[in-house]
Structures are given as structure tokens and as C-alpha cells.
């Protein structure tokens with residue numbers, strides 16, 4: 239009797255050594271991985287659902303980041319287009335252009351004659367021949383003004399537009415900033431939408447892992463009963479299920495980042511073609527190291543949360559009787 | 560080692576499975592629990608392992624009153640008890656080795672120690688060559704011996720066995736009883752529930768007889784046969 243008590247104590251000591259503790263965690267983790275690999279089809283389905291649920295909002299986030307990056311240079315890029323009245327001589331127009339340049343607060347002005355405007359329109363629209371049929375050029379002369387940064391506030395810009403509008407040869411002065419503002423507010427809405435969708439899909443990931451773990455617990459009902467009967471603590475029984483959830487999340491996160499990487503790869507060719515058309519050196523940006531890390535860590539945390547919920551709800555109910 | 564003190568167990572259906580049971584089992588004592596089907600043998604064993612809680616009275620195991628044992632402490636109580644179940648309760652998707660190793664894995668023993676002890680237990684129950692097999696490929700008696708090996712592998716001071724020779728032929732039953740005697744000789748307290756009167760009489764150990772949840776006999780004499788027709792008694 240004495241000897242057996244002693245051996246129990248020794249075992250207790252062994253089980254509390256730190257090295258042994260980590261070793262056992264690694265063992266449980268590997269065992270859970272083995273279990274996942276032993277039913278590859280159903281595991282892959284769960285992991286794929288997790289990956290897609292996460293790749294969707296994360297991919298949209300990447301896209302928005304790219305759009306924000308492209309448009310970030312447009313903040314101070316308000317332009318004022320002065321449409322000149324028909325029949326105004328080119329000389330007067332150039333005069334006005336020079337006047338404006340002397341006004342201060344002006345970065346740059348550009349004169350587009352009706353002829354060059356028509357040329358450009360023909361080239362870009364592809365209606366070349368149809369436009370050739372016109373005997374009169376319908377386009378007005380335009381002066382494009384880029385205000386300097388000193389005059390970039392909406393108020394100042396509006397004042398500038400009003401003063402230019404008063405010039406007798408100006409038919410119409412238009413501030414081209416509205417659409418930048420609109421773009422920003424649309425992106426803001428999309429951003430919020432992505433966040434809401436992301437939150438919902440994160441919840442979905444928790445539910446998916448939770449449900450998978452619940453089925454796993456059901457399948458291993460007898461095993462849980464037996465291990466409880468021979469003295470397994472709750473944390474011992476819980477551990478493999480938690481690791482399974484963590485692994486689902488981890489693998490789902492990795493596959494989600496791969497999916498996003500692949501999509502970026504597919505898109506980047508056509509994007510760089512497009513941006514070279516606009517003679518911009520823009521390249522599509524992927525998740526980046528930080529983003530990938532966040533995605534995988536978040537996914538792992540969601541898997542853990544899902545299994546935690548399932549384990550909390552279903553393990554306690556299994557008691558031997 | 561084990562003490563019942565006016566212990567009553569009433570299942571929620573209202574049926575009293577054990578009524579005011581009192582007895583003591585000493586350290587290193589081997590005894591049998593017998594009685595008709597439904598007498599309360601399994602219930603009594605379940606109370607010791609804290610699988611069921613007494614409705615009234617006390618159950619003391621190893622000096623601890625377990626009638627009020629906190630749920631989180633139950634695993635540590637069970638580690639001091641090797642339980643052999645009426646049905647073998649083996650894990651059929653694990654090898655014989657893994658089944659027997661389970662109590663040691665639960666207690667977090669180092670790998671090498673587990674291997675050593677499992678092989679020692681396998682040797683005890685004469686199954687040394689079969690550690691890599693799965694339980695389905697074993698005979699009933701071999702499965703029962705795997706269950707016994709699992710119950711003793713962590714050297715618990717108490718062994719409880721519920722019908723350990725249930726479906727076995729007399730020869731195998733005797734062999735398994737001999738095994739229990741061996742454990743008893745190294746100081747393990749053993750309580751075996753069994754129907755098998757002939758076997759009990761051969762063993763010449765203490766016998767506790769239950770009838771309708773009451774102890775009607777407790778001693779070393781031959782087990783009374785009367786409980787077999789208890790319906791006639793009433």
C-alpha cells in the first residue's frame with residue numbers, strides 16, 4: 239500500500255515538470271493533427287469553408303486598400319476646368335491663361351484647344367471616323383487649372399471658381415472635386431460593409447468550427463466516458479478538441495492567405511497593363527507580411543473560440559452513469 | 560480503505576437501490592459482493608468511484624468523504640481506483656497497448672516509463688505478444704484481460720471489478736481470480752461483484768451479500784443460495 243501511494247506521488251511530480259508539460263501539449267497537438275488527416279475529406283471541407291469565409295472579407299479589404307492607395311494622391315488634386323465660350327479667339331484664351339497663372343495660388347494651367355480636344359477624344363473613344371463626318375468641331379476650348387496646395391480647401395476653391403466664372407469669355411467653370419469626394423464616401427460605405435460582412439463571416443467561422451467539434455465530441459462520446467472513468471481531468475479531455483479547433487483555424491487561415499495571394503497574382507497582370515496605359519507605376523499590393531500574419535492569427539483565434547464554445551457546451555454533459 | 564456509513568442511494572425514479580448500507584473494507588482486503596440481479600451491486604461500486612452520489616449517508620474512500628467531493632477532485636479519486644467494467648469498455652479504435660497506457664497518459668507519465676509499465680501489465684495478464692493488435696481481434700477473455708491490465712497499470716491501491724468473469728468459462732474465470740489474488744498479495748484492496756457462487760465458494764474470501772439493496776450477509780462462510788429465489792421469500 240505504502241509503495242503504491244508513493245508511486246502516485248511520483249507521477250504527480252512528473253506531470254508538473256515544465257518540459258513534460260510542453261511535450262504533452264505537442265503530443266496532443268500532433269495527435270489532433272493526425273486525427274484531422276485521418277478523415278481528409280470532411281476535414282478539408284471544414285477547412286475550405288473557413289478559408290473561403292475569411293478570404294472573402296480579407297480579399298475585399300486588400301482591394302479597398304489598393305484603391306485607397308491609388309487615390310491617396312488625389313486629395314489635393316482638385317482641378318478646375320474653364321469651358322470657354324464658342325467663338326472666342328485663341329489669343330484671348332491664351333491671355334486669360336497667362337492672367338490666371340499670375341493670380342498666385344495656382345500650381346499649373348493647361349490650355350486645350352478645341353482641335354487637340356477633338357484629337358484626344360477621337361483617340362480615346364474610338365469614334366474617330368464618325369467624328370470625321372462632323373463638319374464643325376463641337377468641342378469648346380478648355381483651360382485646366384490645378385490650384386496650388388495653398389488653395390486646396392473647399393472654401394478657397396469655391397471662391398476661385400466663382401471669380402473665374404465672372405470672366406466674360408468663360409462659359410462655365412467646373413470644379414472637378416465632387417467625384418473625388420463621392421469616391422471617398424462610397425469607399426467609406428464599402429469599407430463599413432466589408433467590416434460588417436467580415437464580422438458576420440468571423441461569427442460563421444466560430445459556428446463552423448464549433449459545429450465540427452460538436453460532431454467530433456459526439457463521435458468520441460464513448461471514449462470521453464471511458465477516459466473520465468479512469469480519472470481524466472476535464473482539461474485533459476478538453477485539450478485535443480481545443481487543439482483540433484486551433485488547427486482548423488490555422489489551416490483555414492493559411493489557405494485563405496494562399497487564396498488571396500493567388501487572386502492577386504491573377505489580377506496583377508491585367509492591373510499592371512491598365513496602369514501602364516495610364517503611365518502609372520502602380521502595382522497591386524497583396525496582404526503583406528503583417529496582413530498575412532493577422533489573418534492567420536485571427537483565424538486561429540476564431541477556431542479556438544469555436545472549439546471553446548463547443549467544448550463548454552457539450553463536454554460537461556458527458557458523465558458516466 | 561473504504562467505508563459505507565448508513566448509505567442510501569435512491570435513483571431519481573424513486574426506487575431505492577441501496578438502503579442504509581454500512582460496512583468497512585480494510586487496506587489490502589479482498590472481498591466479494593454478491594446478490595441477485597438488481598440487488599444493487601453495481602450501484603455500490605459506482606458510489607465508491609463517485610459515478611453516482613449517495614442520497615443519504617457517507618462513503619469514505621482512502622480517508623476522504625467522497626459524498627461531498629468537489630467535481631474537480633473526482634478525477635484524482637478515480638486515479639486511486641482501478642475499475643474493471645461489466646462490459647469491457649475498451650477503446651476499439653486504439654491498440655491494446657494504447658488502451659492499457661491510457662491511465663498513465665492521463666497522469667502525464669513520461670513516454671519511456673509508460674512503455675515499461677504497460678509491458679509489465681501485459682506480462683501480468685499474459686498478453687505480451689498482442690500489444691499491437693486492436694481489441695476487436697481478441698477473444699472475450701483476452702479483452703477482459705486487457706481491461707484488467709488497464710485497471711492495474713497505474714498501481715492503484717483499490718481495484719473494483721463488476722462481473723469480471725461475466726461471460727467466461729470456468730477455467731478462464733479461475734485464471735482471472737488468480738490474477739486478482741496476486742494483486743491482493745501485493746497489498747491492493749479489491750472488491751469484486753459477482754453472480755458466480757461456485758467461484759466465490761472456491762475463493763474462500765469475505766462475501767457481502769446484497770438483497771433488494773440491503774446487506775443480508777457479511778462473512779467468510781459459504782455464500783447463501785437463498786437470494787436466488789428471493790421472490791419466493793417475500
Ligand SMILES: Nc1ncnc2c1ncn2[C@@H]1O[C@H](COP(=O)(O)OP(=O)(O)OP(=O)(O)O)[C@@H](O)[C@H]1O
Pocket residue numbers: 559570571572574575576594595596597598599600601602603
Ligand atoms: N441509472 C439508474 N437509474 C435508475 N435506476 C437504476 C439505475 N441504475 C440502477 N438502477 C436500479 O437500481 C437497482 C440496482 O441496480 P444495480 O445495477 O446496482 O444492480 P446489480 O446488482 O448490479 O444487478 P446486475 O447483477 O444485474 O448487474 C435496480 O433495481 C436498477 O433498476
Ligand SMILES: [Mg+2]
Pocket residue numbers: 600601602645721
Ligand atoms: Mg450490475
